[in-house]
Amino acid sequence: MSGAVHESVLDAIGATPLIRLRRVAEGLAPRIYVKAEWLNAGGSVKDRAALAMVRAAERSGDLRPGGVIVEGTSGNTGIGLALVGGYLGYRTLIVVPDTTAAEKIAALRAYGAEVVLTPGGLPGDDPRHVVNLAARVAAETPGGWLADQYGNPANPQAHRDTTAPEIWAQTGGAVTCLVAGIGTGGTLSGTGAALKDLGPVRVVGVDPENSAYGGGDGSPYYVEAIGHYVHPDTVDDAWPENWDRSVADEIVRVDDRTTMVTARRLAREEGLLLGGSSATAVAGALRVARDLGPDDVVVVVAPDSGRAYLSKYFDDGWLRRLGFTDEPGSVGELAVDL
Numbered sequence: 001m002s003g004a005v006h007e008s009v010l011d012a013i014g015a016t017p018l019i020r021l022r023r024v025a026e027g028l029a030p031r032i033y034v035k036a037e038w039l040n041a042g043g044s045v046k047d048r049a050a051l052a053m054v055r056a057a058e059r060s061g062d063l064r065p066g067g068v069i070v071e072g073t074s075g076n077t078g079i080g081l082a083l084v085g086g087y088l089g090y091r092t093l094i095v096v097p098d099t100t101a102a103e104k105i106a107a108l109r110a111y112g113a114e115v116v117l118t119p120g121g122l123p124g125d126d127p128r129h130v131v132n133l134a135a136r137v138a139a140e141t142p143g144g145w146l147a148d149q150y151g152n153p154a155n156p157q158a159h160r161d162t163t164a165p166e167i168w169a170q171t172g173g174a175v176t177c178l179v180a181g182i183g184t185g186g187t188l189s190g191t192g193a194a195l196k197d198l199g200p201v202r203v204v205g206v207d208p209e210n211s212a213y214g215g216g217d218g219s220p221y222y223v224e225a226i227g228h229y230v231h232p233d234t235v236d237d238a239w240p241e242n243w244d245r246s247v248a249d250e251i252v253r254v255d256d257r258t259t260m261v262t263a264r265r266l267a268r269e270e271g272l273l274l275g276g277s278s279a280t281a282v283a284g285a286l287r288v289a290r291d292l293g294p295d296d297v298v299v300v301v302a303p304d305s306g307r308a309y310l311s312k313y314f315d316d317g318w319l320r321r322l323g324f325t326d327e328p329g330s331v332g333e334l335a336v337d338l
């Protein structure tokens with residue numbers, strides 16, 4: 001079989017493969033696949049939402065030729081918007097906290113985005129907080145359009161339109177369980193809702209243990225890009241509009257240590273170097289799979305690659321400093337009850 005030929009980089013967003021988990025899934029009855037979202041053109045699942053939000057804004061007239069794409073994010077959505085914006089000829093302005101890894105800022109600039117830095121760790125009601133500052137920049141910039149991944153319905157719609165039908169077709173309609181983490185909620189709400197329209201699919205959200213989505217107190221945790229962290233200074237910390245709680249049948253909670261051990265095992269045993277949110281989701285899926293049978297087919301969304309986290313989850317010194325292991329190199333060998 002030969003690979004696809006695309007006439008535009010935008011066509012290299014979506015249509016990602018499913019890859020079966022073998023050794024980490026040993027002894028479990030169902031087939032378990034990861035949806036390889038790190039193979040999107042910009043390297044993450046957020047390319048889908050970025051492209052869909054831009055196209056919807058063009059259709060509605062909110063984004064016009066010569067317009068400026070604006071978003072507040074330290075993560076993959078910024079990369080997706082920078083890629084799509086740069087390719088389509090829009091100026092792209094991304095507001096990021098100054099605590100963001102230098103490589104991420106460099107990547108945004110490499111795609112041609114302009115980066116506006118603001119102090120990190122601010123409460124959500126501070127006018128300099130990324131989300132608030134991005135809204136102000138969008139309002140004050142002529143032709144400015146705020147992507148607003150947390151509230152923009154085009155984000156979950158991207159997953160209704162693409163991720164869900166892909167999974168359905170790839171499994172020949174045999175998928176019985178969808179597992180994904182929750183950041184904005186776009187992936188789980190959109191994919192989950194559309195799969196449920198197609199057949200009886202159990203939808204499982206996976207959440208870092210301290211995160212508020214799964215009932216944690218919102219205190220800090222280490223896995224990035226998923227979960228809901230409640231800033232102690234913020235009185236009214238509302239959940240994102242794009243998180244539709246009614247879609248998830250259950251939420252499984254996974255602690256940081258399990259995430260990190262799973263990330264290591266995926267790299268060593270499956271040849272899959274994945275980000276922390278992927279490892280959290282896989283750990284949750286392995287737990288859910290214990291109660292499933294041989295006719296079940298589980299699909300886990302794996303949002304990005306581990307390349308961006310080599311100095312974190314995959315670094316013994318980093319893990320040791322945070323107290324995740326007593327002995328150098330021991331985490332990969334830890335026998336953790338998944």
Ligand code: PMP
Binds near residue numbers: 188277
């Ligand atoms: N994992 C990673 C690496 C992400 O960047 C994001 C987006 N914040 C998510 C998971 C969660 O995706 P969503 O926003 O669709 O819930």
